[in-house]
Amino acid sequence: MCPADICCSASQLTDDLAAADNMLLAPSGNPRWTDSKLLQGYLPAQSCIVAAGSQFLLTHGCYAQFQLPTNSPGLALLLQDKLAAAKADGVVEPVLIQLIPFDPGQNASFLIPRQVERIGADKLTTRLQQQAKTSAPLRLGHNKAAEFTRQVRQAVQLLQQPKLKKLVLGRAIECHSEQLDLADCLLSLLQQNPGAATFAVPLPGGEVWFGASPELLLARHGNQIRTQPLAGTCRRDLTDLTRDQAQAEVLRHSPKDRYEHQLVVQQISEVLAPYCKILQVPAEPSLLATSRLWHLASDIQAELVNADIPSLDILQLLHPTAAVCGQPTAAAREAIRQIETYQRDFFCGAVGWQDLAGNGQWQVMIRCARAKAGQLTLYAGAGIVSASEPAAELAETNAKFATMLGALGLPELTEAC
Numbered sequence: 001m002c003p004a005d006i007c008c009s010a011s012q013l014t015d016d017l018a019a020a021d022n023m024l025l026a027p028s029g030n031p032r033w034t035d036s037k038l039l040q041g042y043l044p045a046q047s048c049i050v051a052a053g054s055q056f057l058l059t060h061g062c063y064a065q066f067q068l069p070t071n072s073p074g075l076a077l078l079l080q081d082k083l084a085a086a087k088a089d090g091v092v093e094p095v096l097i098q099l100i101p102f103d104p105g106q107n108a109s110f111l112i113p114r115q116v117e118r119i120g121a122d123k124l125t126t127r128l129q130q131q132a133k134t135s136a137p138l139r140l141g142h143n144k145a146a147e148f149t150r151q152v153r154q155a156v157q158l159l160q161q162p163k164l165k166k167l168v169l170g171r172a173i174e175c176h177s178e179q180l181d182l183a184d185c186l187l188s189l190l191q192q193n194p195g196a197a198t199f200a201v202p203l204p205g206g207e208v209w210f211g212a213s214p215e216l217l218l219a220r221h222g223n224q225i226r227t228q229p230l231a232g233t234c235r236r237d238l239t240d241l242t243r244d245q246a247q248a249e250v251l252r253h254s255p256k257d258r259y260e261h262q263l264v265v266q267q268i269s270e271v272l273a274p275y276c277k278i279l280q281v282p283a284e285p286s287l288l289a290t291s292r293l294w295h296l297a298s299d300i301q302a303e304l305v306n307a308d309i310p311s312l313d314i315l316q317l318l319h320p321t322a323a324v325c326g327q328p329t330a331a332a333r334e335a336i337r338q339i340e341t342y343q344r345d346f347f348c349g350a351v352g353w354q355d356l357a358g359n360g361q362w363q364v365m366i367r368c369a370r371a372k373a374g375q376l377t378l379y380a381g382a383g384i385v386s387a388s389e390p391a392a393e394l395a396e397t398n399a400k401f402a403t404m405l406g407a408l409g410l411p412e413l414t415e416a417c
């Protein structure tokens with residue numbers, strides 16, 4: 001995906017930090033890396049799009065790319081060194097784009113682009129419009145609804161044990177297009193989901209993870225951090241605003257959804273507290289609307305005791321939250337491993353970026369898809385607690401799939417169990 005002289009992609013997965021060090025290949029004698037020819041728009045295999053507050057980073061080219069497990073000892077320092085080396089080598093605004101897998105033992109993917117533009121949604125829309133071509137129609141594979149409802153029943157049984165309070169189960173659906181245009185998909189995502197963080201990040205070998213995540217895992221500026229977990233969801237009624245509001249109020253007062261949400265807020269508060277001198281946790285969840293769903297949300301803001309703590313360390317404290325894994329984490333992770341029949345990889349992980357100072361933004365990798373050579377995998381999940389009903393959880397995942405299906409020009413799933 002990157003020109004061979006400036007970037008090496010780790011085709012062999014390695015957990016050896018020394019090997020990763022050798023992957024940062026700078027072109028010998030390269031002058032300052034401000035090649036204006038690079039600023040040419042969105043190229044799926046060479047560009048990243050990630051949210052940065054109310055703007056987006058649109059990146060071009062690849063200075064370095066490497067893959068290592070998130071839990072590799074010394075990784076935070078190595079990331080810092082890579083960014084510093086890029087700066088010393090003339091990269092004007094070195095940022096590290098990150099894909100963090102759900103399972104911290106799997107490889108995370110890191111990319112330092114050659115150039116970074118900060119642009120608003122309007123400009124990003126224009127860039128994508130200039131690039132977009134019409135995709136060929138998509139064929140949707142089997143939606144495995146019956147399998148999912150069986151798995152929810154199995155989860156509810158496991159949740160009868162007092163040691164397990166919540167687990168998050170996901171589904172994956174395959175689909176195929178003879179000719180998929182990612183710029184076109186991203187343009188639709190951006191236009192249909194103005195409040196969410198549209199993103200697209202390539203991996204070596206032509207795979208791209210993209211989506212529109214409404215969930216903030218971490219935003220950091222100096223010693224100020226913010227996270228906004230979502231847990232507790234219902235479908236919006238876009239045909240009738242009064243009913244839409246009424247549904248939101250039902251969600252706000254639903255004991256099952258409030259319990260699901262409270263488990264997440266409690267977990268996050270507990271892991272952050274020792275590292276924060278100020279920790280502001282709302283007493284009540286608020287309602288967050290996406291284009292298609294209502295969520296219960298908690299805007300948690302904090303001030304770190306130590307401004308030098310690496311962002312990766314904070315991410316490792318937070319991830320996986322009980323919004324995407326469950327509670328307690330280890331037992332939920334084990335139950336997910338037993339029940340789910342697909343590989344999450346980056347689904348329910350995180351997508352984001354950081355700069356040299358460690359400032360940056362990471363979204364939870366949801367409302368997303370993996371694209372490779374016209375083959376797409378779409379993902380959606382739901383939090384399961386002992387009071388969960390399989391039909392309702394299936395409907396929730398159907399409603400969540402609608403974000404990606406809508407961007408791909410496909411109708412919503414309507415199957416029931």
Ligand SMILES: C=C(O[C@@H]1C=C(C(=O)O)C=C[C@H]1O)C(=O)O
Nearest residue numbers: 231232233323366380381382383
């Ligand atoms: C895993 C997903 O959703 C997670 C579970 C939620 C819930 O249970 O309400 C809400 C947002 C996510 O944290 C997803 O959207 O695919």
